[in-house]
Amino acid sequence: MPAGWSALPPTGPPVTAWRNDQGRRPKVMPARAPRPRFSLLRFAPHLTVALLIVPVLAGLAGTILPAFGLTNGEGAAAFRALADWPGLWRAVHLSVITGAVSTLVSLGITLGIVAALLGSRVFGVIQHLLSPLLAVPHAAAALGLAFLIAPSGWVARALSPWATGWQNPPDLLILNDPGGWALIVGLIAKEVPFLLLMTLAALPQTDATRRLMSATSLGYGRVWGFVLTVLPGLYRQLRLPVYAVLTYAMTTVDMAAILGPSLPPTLSVQITQWMMEPSLTMRSTAAAGAVVQLLAVVGVLLAWHGTERVAKAALIAVAGRGWRMAGADAPARLTAIAVGSVLAGLLFAGLAGLALWSVAGLWPFPDALPHQISLQTWARAAPDLAATGGATLAIAALATALSLIIVLACLEAEHRFDLHPKARALWLLYVPLLVPQIAFLPGLQMLNLWIAAPGLALWAVALAHVVFVLPYVFLSLGGPYRQWDARQALIGAALGASPARVFWCLRLPMLMPAVLTATALGLSVSVAQYLPTLLIGGGRIETLTTQAVALSSGGNRRIIGAYGLLQMLGPAAGFALAIALPRLIYANRRGMRQASL
């Protein structure tokens, strides 16, 4: 347990990680006289804010101006047209319900798994099952799930006709149900791995093991003890990822188009359809819809925030009662194991189904397996793979490296110059995740036309990806970075190390698990970007994702399966490394193990 990582005023003996390793102990450097000088580092936060805000504001201007008729003098006509669309309130309702329910359930499942199973053998298994699923692109996960649960899907095929008697698929409304439940299940399956990873990254800062030990020694049940002692500190760090999940769930286009209802669809899907209307006459309606979508997201976030306060007050009130709730542990444990396995099972079976489709010949209902296996699909995809796979990785690497450099510079500037980001700064960080992509990207595209010379297109796309990758990298890295015990730097400085040396030799190595996690997350965010790649690249840049989404509109499961699998390879490798590397490197540092969990 890394006592030095505690978020609380540390009371335990200060154990420093590097002290265990005599061979790599830094040499004592002669102290240098501090010389005040102009430092680029000081401006890193400004650069970050500019990078995130300028494109979004410019794009938003291109959205909001037409919505309010400021570009064509039509006044509020766009909002009147929007209000005339009979599906508006139903679509808003759907966005709110699917977003809020899926986020609430995802958070509950994640915390339940951590509370009931943390430290156990099963926890490691579930974690290893769920982590790679983070890398699965949303569209591929949704298509896999769709094939699994559809009336003609794998589950029905496996049970037919021997158990069900079905020679033809039953006429059941499972997918695209008007209530959006299939979409909610898909979102949960996709968001639990993300929240779990975020929780694991935050846990080392919460002093969880010691707190749980104290709670259980007082007779509290594991789960209840977790809720009372770890959750308050943990949730403070999880709040931003949870908001990101909520925003994503409310505004997703690809998952909602595949799993969600269509009569009407969710608001974001409808906005996309209006944007893509060939007559180009619905653009201002789409812009007005985007404004409503933005308001809905802000409203739900505010409501969520209010609920947090109520929950906090309730928790404090209940904590005083002294209930131990030890009896809840066994059922919670079973539920956590069951839900965790079902979620992982759903996604894995879905992906396995896609993998099988990618090599399937004729495969009619109700056969559980295809008639023939053929490599035809892969042989066709192979030539495209080299080009698009290369472009995908190049863009992801560029965008992630840039984001990582900027975020580290920003955080280090905070530390060195004692800058304290206000709450407003965090919201600025959130702007690219809060504003639906479809609302501001067309505006960005207009600006980009001037610089998108063919040779620059790859760079332009990578820069556009930075807008979306950077917030996730920041969210993932900010918590651990700020929670790092600055007394380690003090000790380093006392031994004569320069701030740069403290950064490179102490802080970065100790934060390596967090940096690797952020890198893997950045890669997977970049790989999954569809609209920025399509619009900023002007169609000249093809990635596995633009290919997969274009193909998915054709519903060809064989080729979708091939691309879906290829699409997740890069990020999956990234996450595997993020888990494996710290274990290897910290093999001889007991104090660092929990950080790499």
Added chain:
Amino acid sequence: MNRREFGQVSVSAMVLGLLGGKALAGDWQAVLAEAAGQTVYWHAWGGDTKINDFIAWVGAEAKARHGVMIEHVKLASTADAVARVLAEQEAGLTSGGAVDMIWINGENFAAMKSQGLLHGPFADGLPNWPLVDVVGKPAVVTDFTLPTEAYESPWAMAQLVFEYDSARLAAAPPKTLVALVDWIKANPGRFTYPQPPDYLGTTFLKQALYGVMANPSVLQSPVSEASYATDTAPLWAMLDDIHPSLWRKAAAFPANEPALGQLLADGETDISFAFNPGRASAEIAAGNLPDTMRTFVLDGGTIGNASFVAIPFNAAHRAGALVVANLLLDPAVQARAQDPGVLGFQTVLNMAALGPQDRARFNGLALGVATLSPADLGPVLLEPHASWMERIAADWTARYGVAQ
């Protein structure tokens, strides 16, 4: 004027030489010379691997014959490319645009042409233009009743055909709209159509309009506000009649043609339809459908139209795009597109205008087990005016698109 600008101006001058329609051999030689080495960014729907493979093959052919490379920009929707060109126009980008060529027809063409987003006229200046069957296939110069005026060049013919699995359907398939309605009601849950405004779903509605309207000839004029309600009342009555018997009781609809085809392949529906008479045979050849699939058309004919390529006004590689548009009209390329093992698209060429060797390419093609012969395909009904498509799609959404 720098060298590069000069180059662009000279291309424009040459292309302007094609303006009057009749290309001089020397002009075309200059286009070929300018095109060599260019990469044409062809924006085309990328949802079908067979079509993607065909475009890749055309790319190899263009490179071998003319040194022109094709980059297939695979779109989820053709409107993406339209939006891109519009954005470039709004930004004042009058040359060097990202889109060199678009696979287009119908309302996308109407929107681009009316907004001045297209280069042209060019089609009737292409060397292969005399081979096109302008008389026998009027759809190659009339796109949804809008005269193309050579602003787009045709490359494939399409016609609505219905598909069914002869192993699953007990009786002969219904050959009239009335019989189809009866069949749907007798076999609940076994038929559906893509959700409008998807083009195939809207095509089904237009086909139904032809069947239920007292006087279908009004479809060739723009929608008349005065008579629209009475004209379309029988269509909505028919839909109200069949919706409770559709797949999922009409509480969900497939998104598009491939999604509809997937339902047929999965056995979720028994009668389906496609806008390509050769689709079923091509899918059988690809191993995606059983070889018991067959196709049929309705008595009185089904809707047919043509697929085109158009060149945006600011295309960076206009000469290359012209060369590719001409290559698409080459008899060898057209015969390959018609091969059911490749695409199964019907040719736009006039057999009588071809030399014996080229005609033999077409005669040598096997139709495919599920494809009807040209005689059995029956009469082609003309696409209604584009305003009908927009209006009935919007009305459909208002009536059924927000069902609870």
